[in-house]
Amino acid sequence: MIINHPLLGPRDAQEFVYLGDASLIDRPDVNAETALEDFHDYLYLRDNPAGSHKELWFHEQGDRAWLVVTRDMTTHEITDVELASDYAKRRGRDR
Amino acid sequence: MSEHLLTPLTALGRDSPVTKTIGGITICENPDLAIASLTVRQGRDQQLQTVLTSILGGSLSGPGRAIFSNSTTAIWTGVDQWFLMAPLSEHPDYAAEIKNIVKDSASVTEQTDGWVIFDLKGDNLIPFLERICNLNSKTLVAGDATRCLIEHLGCLIICRESGRNFTIVGPRSSASSLHHTLVTAALSVA
Amino acid sequence: MSQKNRLNGGQIDRNRPLSFSFDGKNYTGYVGDTLSSALLANNVRLMGRSFKYHRPRGVFSAGSEEPNALVELRSGARREPNTRATVAELYDGLEAQSQNRFPSLRFDALAVSDVLSSFLSAGFYYKTFMWPAAFWEKVYEPAIRRAAGLGRLSGEEDPDVYDKGFLHCDLLIIGAGPSGLAAALTAGRAGAEVILAEEDFAFGGRLLAERDLLADLSANDWVSDVVGELSTLPNVRLMTRTTVFGQYDHGIFSAIERISDHLPEPPTHKPRQILWRIYSKRALLTAGATERPIAFENNDRPGVMLAGALRAYANRWAVTPAKDVVIFTNNDDGHRTARDLAAKGVNIAALVDCRADAPASAEFEVLKGAEVIDSRGRLGLNSVKVRLQDGSEKEITCGAFGGAGGWNPNVHLTCHKRGRPIWNDDILAFVPAPISDPALRVAGAAAGIFSTHGALQSGAEKAIQVLKELDISARMPNLSKAEDAPVNIAPFWYVRGGKGRVWLDLQNDVTVKDIKLAHQEGFKSVEHVKRYTTLGMATDQGKTANLGALAVLADLGGKSISDVGTTIFRPPYTPVSMGAIAGRSRGKNFRPYRLTPSHKWAEKQGAVFVEAGNWLRAQWFPIEGETHWRQSVDREVLAVRKSVGVCDVTTLGKIDVQGTDAAEFLNHVYCNGFAKLPVGKARYGLMLREDGLAMDDGTAARLAEDHFVVTTTTANAVSVFRHMEFCRQCLWPGLGVQLISTTEAWAQFAVAGPNARKLLQKIVDPAYDISNEAFPYMACGEVTICGGLRARLFRISFSGELAYEIAVPTRYGDALVRRVIEAGREFDAIPYGTEALGVLRIEKGHAAGNELNGQSTAAMLGMGRMVSQKKDSIGRVLAGRPHLIREDDYRLVGLRPVNAEDTILSGAHLMSIKDTANAKNDQGWVTSAAYSPHVGSSIALAFLKKGDARHGEVIRIVSPLDNSDIEATVTSPHFIDPEGERLRV
Known part of the structure; x- marks a missing residue:
C-alpha cells in the first residue's frame, strides 16, 4: 500500500508500523468513577467496520510521526491521512 | 581540543575511512562529520530561527529538504526536528556548541556517533540508487533529503547534486551491513 | 540430418x-x-x-x-x-x-x-494412505515424493547473485504485443514516464508469431520501427525478459527481470535476476491471450499441441514438429493456423472442425462437423482417429496435432486484488471484470479484443484515457491498418464418450474422469474441485487446463460455465525463483547485523558471539585451557564478584528525553514516579502496558532539570521508543517534551565488582570525585576521562555488585575497553559476556526478558507497590483489576535444588511436593535458570503461586520434556546480598 504522508507525500506502507484503531487516542480519564470500565472498553472493545476505518500508523522508517489514516477495510482505499498529533489535539488531548 | 589518550575508530571499525571506486561510483566513508539533532521547543520557532540564521544564513528547511550553508548542513528529520551537520575536526563538541547558540529554544542531542556516513559520487548514480532504495531517485534534486529504508536499515539520503552526488547517513552499528549493500549494488550496476 | x-x-x-x-x-x-x-x-x-x-x-x-x-x-x-x-x-x-x-x-x-x-x-492422497498413521511420514510420503515431484534441486548453494530494485513510472505497460506497443508509443510521445515490460526476449508479443501485414509493413518490421522510436525516448524504459508477476495495492507491481538467464553464467558480480518493485500511477495490462485445447481421449502424446503454438513455431522459429499435421478446431483461428502452416510447406493432413458450417478451404481438406476422438503413438504421436459427421471413423497419420479451442484473455493480474473475471458469450471466455480501481486497465487480447486492429486501437485509446487522468494529454498515433477478423467460435470443449483417459490438466495429470469423480463425491464448487483434484496447480497454474475442467463441471451440474464461475489467480503469474526473492539477503547478510563498539576487540580476545536480535554480542571470553563454556562463564562470574569485570552494554536502548515537561512525561510512561528525581540521580523504572502488564524496564537518569536519559532492554529498544512517541504525539500532545534515540551514539560499558571504583578512578579524570560520598549508588553525571574525553557515568548495577556504567562517544568504545582492561590489570579485571551477565542478574534476582514476557504484572514481579496511585500513568487503571492484584497470584521466587547436583531447567513446571505432576496441579514455572558459581549449585527464578509466602517450602520441579522431576527449596529471588549492601559500598 501507499500512504500519502501529509508532510512527505506518498510513501510505501513498508516504512510504517501499524498499531490499530485511532480510538486509542481517546484515552479515558483515569480519575473518573467508572475508570475501570472505561479503560476496559477503551482497550478491548473495537469496531470492525466493513468500510471506512480510522487507524494509527507510525512512520518508523521515516519521520517517526504517528498518522491517522482513514482506510476502507474492504478495498484498502485511503481517503485521508493526517498527523495524529493534530487529530489528537482536535479530540481535546493536551497534557 | 582536549588531548585525551583514546584513539577513535571509524564506523567500519578501522583507523582510517574506507573509499571504494567501482565502475564510475565512488563510495567514501566520511568520519569527519559532527551531527547534532535539534528539536524546537513549544512556541519557540521564531526565536530558534533567529539565532540559527547566524550559522545557516537562512531558515531551517521544510519536510524532505536540507539546506547547505558554508560548512553546515541542516536536514529536516521530523516534525519540528532537524539534524545539523558540520566538520567534526572543526566542531569536536558540536552538540554543546549548538546548545550554546540555541539555549532553551530547542533541545539538542549529540548524534555524531550514532551514524555512519557514506558520500556517493558518480556521473550517473540513478541506476545504483534504484537498486538500494524506493525513492524516485530520478526526481531528486539538490537539497532533497529524506529518510528511507536501505536493505531494512533506516537511512537518511541527502541529494547534493541531482544524479551525481549523494550522502547516505545510516545506523552506525550496521555500518558493515550497509557498506556491503552499497558495494554489492555498485558492483551489480557497474 | x-x-x-x-x-x-x-x-x-x-x-x-x-x-x-x-x-x-x-x-x-x-x-x-x-x-x-x-x-x-x-x-x-x-x-x-x-x-x-x-x-x-x-x-x-x-x-x-x-x-x-x-x-x-x-x-x-x-x-x-x-x-x-x-x-x-x-x-x-x-x-x-x-x-x-x-x-x-x-x-x-x-x-x-x-x-x-x-x-x-x-x-x-486422502483415501489411500490413511492407515496406519505412523506410516505416513516414514513410508508413504517418501515413496510418493520419490515417484512424483518434478525436477531435482542441486542441493548446493546457488553460486549466483540476485538483486532487488525499485522503479517509478506514470504508466506501467505489461506486455509488448500490438496493444502494449501502441500504448507505449502513445504515452511515450506524450512525455509520460513509461515502463514497457515484456516477458519474452523480444518485443512484439503475438505479432512475432503471425504473418500479418500492418499497412505494407510486415509485423516484424512494424515492431522494429516502433521499438526503434521508443528507444530514443528518454522517458520510456524498455524491459525485455521481464515478467510482471504480481499486482498489489495502490499501483504497486512486482516484476522479475532475467538479466543473465540467457547466458551460460552471469558475468562476475552481475545478478542473475532482479526483483523489481514498481510504483506506478497507472498500469495497463496488455498481456495477450492463451490458447486452450479441446480435450479428447489420449490427448497427451508428444506431438499433441496447441494450434497457435504450431503457428508460432512455424512463423517465428521456422520449425514444425512434423511434416504431417492435423488441426482440430471449434473456431476460425484454427483455420488461420492451418493456412499459415500450409504456406510454410507443412502438410495439413486434415483440418477437423466440430462445426457443421465451418468454412471450406482450397488448400487443405476440412472435415466439417467432425471430432478427433483418439490418438496413437507410444512415445510420440503417429495418428489420430476422427469421427466424421456421418458417424464413420477414420484414422489419419500425423506427427503433430494442433488443438484450437479458442483463446483465454490473460486476466491473471486483474485477479490479484480479488477482481473476478466475467464470462463473455461472444468469445466464449472469461474477460476481466470492469475494474473500479483505476490502478490497472486492460487492453487488447487481455481484454478479449482479439484482432490485431482491435489490439492496436484499444492499446492507444486506453493509454490516452489513463494519461488524461494524470493530466497528461496524448494523441492517437497514426496506426497502420491491420487484420480485423471477428471471432467465430462454437462452444465445444471436450469430446464425449470413449473409455480412455481424456486429459484436462497435463501438468497435474487430471482427467475428465477425475473431475467427474470429485463431483460425484460432493466436490461441486470450482474451488473444491481445484483442491481435491489439484487441477490448475503447480508451475503453470492451469493456464491451458482450467477452462476445460469448468466445462466438464458445467455439464455435470447442468449449469453454464458462467454459473460455475472460475477460480481466480494469485501472484506470481509465472514461477519466481527463491534466489530472486532473497536478493542480497543471504548468508551472514540475511539481515543487517549490528556490531557493538567493542566487537573488533572482543573478536581479538577470541570471544564467542551470540545473536541478540540483530546484535552480535560477546557471549563469553574463553581463555587458554578452558574447554567448556561453563568454565569460562563460571570464571567470569566469580571474577566480577571477587574483583571487577567489564561488559559491553551498548545494546541497551537509550532514549534522550528533553523539554520543560520531560519529568511529567516520564511520570506518564513509567508506573513509578520521576517528577521528584533530583538532577544527578538515576532511578529504576517499570513501564506497564495499558492493560496493566509489564512492558519493559530500565533506568532514567536525570542529567539536567529538563534532560533525562532513559534506557530500555535491548530487545524492546525499538518498541519502547515507538510507544513513547505514541504517548507524546497521541496522548499528551500538549506536553513540552522531545524524544530521540541515542542508542548507537554512545558506547556503554558496565564496570562491575568490588574493585570497580578503584579501576574507574584510574580512568575518570581526577577533577571528578567518584568516591562513595560524592558519587553514591544511583548517581549519574557528565565527566571526562583519560585526559579530557567527555563521558557519562552512571552508578547503576545489574549484577548486584558495586557497579558503574560508563558511556563515551561510540568511536572511542574500542579504545576505552582496551584502556579499562589495561588499567584493571592490577585488579585482574576481566571482560565478561552476556552469559555471565545473565548468571549475575539471576543470582541478584533481577527480572529480565524471561520474566517480562508479556504475562507478568508488577505484583508478580514483587513491584506491586511501585505502581503509583497519585498520578496518571499508562497501565495504572487496568493494573488495578481484581484479577491482576489477587493475593493468590504468581510471585517471583528463587529456587535452589535440594540435591545440589540437580539441574533446574528453564520452562519446567512447579508442583507441590505431594501432588501428582499434571497440568491441574501446576503451581507455576521456571523463568530463568543458571548454574551459580556463587551458590555452588543450579539456581532459578520462577513464578510460583503465592510464592512470596512460601519461602522455605520444598516443591517439585517437573519437566516432561526431559522426564526430569527434582525437588527444590523456594527462596527469595535474591541469592546474593538481599539487603543491597554491596551496591552501596
Missing part, C-alpha cells in the same frame, strides 16, 4: 548456430531459438514425463503457459529444475536434462504408476 524439421524464414539467425545438449545428446540450433523450438527443429518431440503417471510428454505450447516440457537446465550448483523449455532462451553450450524419469526418458520404470492409475485417482 540435423534440424530436419527446420522450415524457411523465421526470426532466427542462421549465421549464428548454437550447440546444446539434451539428455547428453548434442544438437544445434540458432540464435533466436528457445530450447523447445531447437528441440523440435531436431525432431525431438519427447521432452518429459508427467507428474503423477509418468506419461511420456512433449512440448504443448510456445510460451510461459507450458505444462509439459519442464526440464532441468544447467548442471552442478546451477542446476535449475522445472524450467519451461518454451521460455529457455538457447545459448551456446546449454545443457538440459529431462526430469521425473528413471532410468531414462524413453524407458521410465516409474511409468508403472500409469498402469496403476485407477488407484491414483482424484483425492487418492
